[in-house]
Amino acid sequence: MNKPFSQPERQSLVGIVLIFLSALYKSLKGLWAIAIYVFLGKTSSFNYTYISLGLIAFAILILIFSILSYRKFLFHINYEADEFVLNKGVFSSENIAISFGKIQQVYFKRSIIQRIIGVYSVVIQSAGSSEKEIEIKALSEEKAMLLQQKLNSFIEEESKAEENELSTESLPEEKKKTTYWEHRLTFTDLLKLGVTSNYFRGFGLILIFFSSLYNQFADLFTENEYADEAANYLNTFQSVGEILMVLTFMFIAVFLVGIVVSIIETFLKYFELKLTQSKDSLELEMGLKTNTKVSLHPNRVQILRLITNPIQRKLNMYQLQLSLTSSTETHKKNRINIPGLSWDKATKATRFFLHHHEREEGEVYKPHKLWFYRRLFWGIVPVLTAALGLNYIFETLPNPVVLSLGLVYAICIFLYQRKVYQKINLEISEEFLVKSTGLWSKMQVIIETFKLQSISVSQPIWLRRRKLVNITFHTASGDVRFPLVNEAFVTQVNYLLYKIETSTKAWM
Numbered sequence: 001m002n003k004p005f006s007q008p009e010r011q012s013l014v015g016i017v018l019i020f021l022s023a024l025y026k027s028l029k030g031l032w033a034i035a036i037y038v039f040l041g042k043t044s045s046f047n048y049t050y051i052s053l054g055l056i057a058f059a060i061l062i063l064i065f066s067i068l069s070y071r072k073f074l075f076h077i078n079y080e081a082d083e084f085v086l087n088k089g090v091f092s093s094e095n096i097a098i099s100f101g102k103i104q105q106v107y108f109k110r111s112i113i114q115r116i117i118g119v120y121s122v123v124i125q126s127a128g129s130s131e132k133e134i135e136i137k138a139l140s141e142e143k144a145m146l147l148q149q150k151l152n153s154f155i156e157e158e159s160k161a162e163e164n165e166l167s168t169e170s171l172p173e174e175k176k177k178t179t180y181w182e183h184r185l186t187f188t189d190l191l192k193l194g195v196t197s198n199y200f201r202g203f204g205l206i207l208i209f210f211s212s213l214y215n216q217f218a219d220l221f222t223e224n225e226y227a228d229e230a231a232n233y234l235n236t237f238q239s240v241g242e243i244l245m246v247l248t249f250m251f252i253a254v255f256l257v258g259i260v261v262s263i264i265e266t267f268l269k270y271f272e273l274k275l276t277q278s279k280d281s282l283e284l285e286m287g288l289k290t291n292t293k294v295s296l297h298p299n300r301v302q303i304l305r306l307i308t309n310p311i312q313r314k315l316n317m318y319q320l321q322l323s324l325t326s327s328t329e330t331h332k333k334n335r336i337n338i339p340g341l342s343w344d345k346a347t348k349a350t351r352f353f354l355h356h357h358e359r360e361e362g363e364v365y366k367p368h369k370l371w372f373y374r375r376l377f378w379g380i381v382p383v384l385t386a387a388l389g390l391n392y393i394f395e396t397l398p399n400p401v402v403l404s405l406g407l408v409y410a411i412c413i414f415l416y417q418r419k420v421y422q423k424i425n426l427e428i429s430e431e432f433l434v435k436s437t438g439l440w441s442k443m444q445v446i447i448e449t450f451k452l453q454s455i456s457v458s459q460p461i462w463l464r465r466r467k468l469v470n471i472t473f474h475t476a477s478g479d480v481r482f483p484l485v486n487e488a489f490v491t492q493v494n495y496l497l498y499k500i501e502t503s504t505k506a507w508m
Contacts, residue, residue, distance in 0.1 A: 004146055008074040014117050015138025020066040021113060027062060065090060075136060077150065084124065086134055096134060100154035102126045104325055107294035108144060120144035181348060183275040189340045190270060194263030196311045275338060277352060300324050301353045302451050302477035306346065306444045318346040323477035334477060354448060362429025368468050368484040372421040379413040426482045428492060433473065435480055445480055447473065450503035455493050
């Protein structure tokens with residue numbers, strides 16, 4: 001009897017539809033500006049029959065490409081060589097072979113279209129590869145589950161072999177599936193998250209969208225009578241107060257729309273979020289637009305961030321951000337956010353990822369006050385210089401008013417930066433490195449010392465006289481920096497390097 005996936009296999013036949021729609025979307029998404037331009041009547045000289053025929057011919061070519069791509073996409077498990085093998089490519093063939101020892105994660109993704117046609121994406125992530133991941137986009141549920149089970153069993157066997165422990169296959173099935181605790185996000189939780197987080201992200205997305213829209217249709221706007229009328233309307237204001245009032249109203253309106261955008265984004269990313277702890281992993285499933293199901297193991301989590309803000313803390317909501325082992329090119333994309341955790345569950349999850357170690361108190365370090373003075377300088381001087389220059393050129397406000405506003409601004413920046421400086425610190429203990437930052441959005445960055453790969457010490461020429469250095473802690477999922485500490489800190493660096501070299505724990 002053949003072992004599962006021992007022979008090259010293709011994706012489900014319905015995968016042709018998925019490949020076609022994906023290729024069609026990627027090909028057409030850059031043409032939306034042209035479509036709007038046509039819709040607005042700027043193509044009166046064009047023959048719409050030819051445009052339609054061209055689009056049909058284009059779709060037929062994409063369909064042919066999709067069929068060829070489907071037939072060329074073959075995968076199998078090479079049991080003799082202990083590796084997963086993938087062959088793909090239409091115009092140029094590509095062969096990818098990943099040994100079982102380098103496979104780090106196997107998880108599922110499902111877009112809305114995949115859920116409609118009833119297929120799963122199986123994503124395979126590996127260590128030491130420039131590839132972000134391998135994705136098999138169209139497998140039936142049965143095949144997807146079987147492939148994940150087989151590959152995960154190989155990962156577990158490799159891990160247990162290194163630790164000289166029994167394979168998980170010898171454990172009772174009931175023990176492997178025991179659930180210790182569970183976390184779910186309700187509709188109300190998602191609404192709270194959307195309202196209390198990412199205030200300026202939604203605002204920024206709106207600005208980026210309208211900026212992009214304006215750039216696409218800059219020529220159209222210059223000829224638009226409505227744009228001229230809007231400019232004339234702004235010219236009717238006689239005082240700075242009226243202009244400030246209108247700008248304030250516009251800011252508030254856009255800010256409220258930004259919150260709505262943030263709520264929508266939260267629902268799309270974290271819809272039906274479910275977190276379940278078993279004996280060896282945390283199972284995470286979430287997402288409306290793209291549903292992701294992933295198994296999280298402590299050894300893969302290199303950096304753990306605990307994030308909250310005053311409003312969320314009042315609501316007993318905390319967020320864990322996990323930085324997973326990845327190649328250099330994918331550090332930012334290989335982060336997983338788990339929002340809406342109560343303090344109790346955030347503590348349980350943190351303890352799980354930190355191998356159930358208690359966080360003992362360590363030695364605390366702060367940046368030199370030069371860090372505070374620099375931030376104060378760049379927060380006050382450029383802004384006040386620009387404001388005074390514009391006021392001198394346009395003479396819009398009397399000097400006493402300008403000086404009063406400048407003084408109030410300087411005091412606010414001073415108080416803000418002083419609070420920021422008070423909140424930043426680095427704590428180093430026997431087992432952990434913890435960096436704390438943030439005034440409104442507070443963050444604790446936690447790294448187990450044995451997971452550090454290296455430490456860099458830099459000292460620009462302008463810091464030598466003050467005997468200050470910048471420290472960078474390197475891990476397999478990114479770097480953590482701490483600025484302007486005294487040269488004496490290098491002694492602590494030597495100790496950490498000793499811990500890295502002498503540790504026998506598996507860091508991934």
